[in-house]
Amino acid sequence: MKIIVYWFRGDLRLTDNPGFLSSCADAEYVLPIYIHDSKDLLDSEWGFPRRGSYRQQFLSESLCDLKLQLQQRGSDLVELSGSPDVVIPNLIKTIGSAEVYCQRIQAPEEQGDIHQLTKQGVFVKEFWQSTMVDPKDLPFDIEDMPDVFTAFRQKIENAKIRFAKPEAIPTSIPPLPMDLRKILQKQDTPNSQNYSHAHESTEAPLLIFKGGERAARLHVEQYFERRLPDTYKETRNQLLGMDYSSKFSPWLAQGCISARSIAQDLDHYEKQYGANDGTYWLWFELLWRDYFAFLPFKYGKKLFHRRGLSDKPVGKINLSQLNQWINGQTKEPFVNAAMKELSSTGFMSNRMRQIVASYWIYDMGGDWRAGAAWFESQLIDYDVYSNQGNWLYIAGRGTDPRGGRPFNVAKQMHDHDPDRVYQNHWL
Ligand SMILES: Cc1cc2nc3c(=O)[nH]c(=O)nc-3n(C[C@H](O)[C@H](O)[C@H](O)COP(=O)(O)OP(=O)(O)OC[C@H]3O[C@@H](n4cnc5c(N)ncnc54)[C@H](O)[C@@H]3O)c2cc1C
Incomplete structure (x- = not known):
């Protein structure tokens, strides 16, 4: 048995x-x-x-x-x-x-x-x-994967790999081995009070994320039905609302839906409506997700060290500055707006994540690990590979060929929030 x-x-x-x-x-x-x-x-x-x-x-x-x-x-x-x-x-x-x-x-x-x-x-x-591409299909040994994302992507594209075929749901599930009550009597079961938290707000929320596989399916279906992939490339750097980017990440992070299922939906969509820059770019971003998930096979625990893959000294640990950044009380209202968004919703756009991470590391001289830890605490879509990978990338301690990504806050604001709609919304 x-x-x-x-x-x-x-x-x-x-x-x-x-x-x-x-x-x-x-x-x-x-x-x-x-x-x-x-x-x-x-x-x-x-x-x-x-x-x-x-x-x-x-x-x-x-x-x-x-x-x-x-x-x-x-x-x-x-x-x-x-x-x-x-x-x-x-x-x-x-x-x-x-x-x-x-x-x-x-x-x-x-x-x-x-x-x-x-x-x-x-x-x-x-x-x-957890990835869209199966490591077994990679045209290189995962331990020897190219460091630079572009080289990684090109090898995958040249080998004509897009995603691995998803598996079906089990047709039947074998029974439980014994009466559940007997198991539960002998184990520590969670105290429901510690594991649930209701958010009450009088305002209609801008972002709505409901956990679970069925909610994931509904979310992905409506995204494709409303033809949002077509405009994804143009809208993906916007900052406010539910539709400028796919918002697949929270469900992907908890595994409520697999990246392969989403890639298969995208493939069906392209067959029905035709491929375009938007559909390609969505696949491209999902490939970034895979890239960060594969890097630990090559670098292991080094990616989790204080210095990452670099020898540069690490920023200071200054708790009062960290609190300013966390609470949105820095000298930059644009950064503060994003930090308020994060603590009020558990989400922040990719653009603002890059800007606030860069601000913490390069303008405030902070320790990147504290920033990454705050994101881990707050992000509804926290994912160990994507969070670690992106923070290391911006800090110049990962695989960025430019050796780090300092962002100019004023220029970013000019390009992405010229009328301060985003900033005024959160401040
Ligand atoms: C400092 C920093 C920390 C981050 N931490 C996380 C994290 O903990 N969890 C997480 O899922 N993403 C993280 N990201 C990546 C990215 O910001 C989010 O995946 C994206 O904003 C989620 O919104 P979306 O689903 O609408 O993305 P879309 O723009 O619609 O992209 C589609 C999907 O592609 C993947 N993707 C897009 N951009 C990236 C990227 N830069 N890296 C990896 N995958 C990407 C995601 O799975 C996303 O759901 C981080 C980025 C930065 C700069």
Whole structure:
């Protein structure tokens, strides 16, 4: 009798989830779990929570949707809390014996969890399933991938690779190995008060993100139905509203939808309406996402070191300046507006992310890691690879061939907010 514990991590979906699909094919009993990792509930070394309330809310909604979908198929989702290297061995003891399948996350903490589990004799099978392109299809060894994005993209385009075909939803899900009540009695289950947060506002929100696979599907469908890809290239650097860019990122970050499914929708769209600059540019940006997700295979923990891939000295740690930046109290109203947007919505456009990151690093002389940690805390779409990769890029500690990206705030404002509509909205 084979039992598999399927550990949902950054893949909160049933469709195109190769790891979950394999569990359903390989086992007679499948126990789907999610672990509220105690590490995520800690404060960062700069004194603010690692996971802020907007991302927490989106996560809670995504888990709720996943649970309902599993229940509708005769299964369930068991939510546990603690450190995975303690929770999983205890769970396996309760069940008797089981193997663990999960998504592979190529980042130090997540790999550390897997290492601790295997050290304790737990059999863990990991699945890489978060990118649009499958690493197996790359025309080079992932450890030797080109450093510069343009060279990476050109090799992929020359090999005519666009995306890997998504997998279907499992036709049936094997039953749970035992009565859930028995499992829950013996484990720490999350206290719902710690895991939900309602945002109350009297104003109609500009940005609406609801977590979950079904909400992701609806969002992506309406984006294509309204033909927004056609104008994506022209609008993507705008700053206000829901439609100037795709807003796929929160759902991609929690894995409510896969990048491959979105790329397949884009491919269908191009077949129906024709390819154009907008559709190409959307694929191009999704490829940036892949690029940052692949870099840790080449550079490993170095990407997470203070100096990243560079020898340049790191900026100062000045807590009072950090608070000014975080609270939108710097000398630059344009930067302040974006920092207010971030703390009021959990989102910020790509353009403003570049500007505020550059301002923190180059104008305020701050430590890039503190900026990255604040983004991790606040962003609803926080993703370890994209956040780390973009911060390193701007700081000149990653793979930017220009060695860093200082932005001129006045010029950026002139180009992207000449009438101060964005600035006045948030200040
Ligand atoms: C300092 C900094 C930190 C960032 N942190 C994150 C993060 O934690 N999580 C995250 O998802 N993105 C991050 N980004 C990238 C980018 O800002 C967001 O992906 C984008 O703004 C999300 O909005 P959208 O879905 O409407 O993007 P769109 O413009 O519609 O792009 C479509 C998709 O392409 C991908 N994409 C676009 N730009 C980038 C990029 N520069 N790097 C990687 N992928 C990209 C995203 O998956 C996005 O959903 C960061 C950028 C900067 C400059």
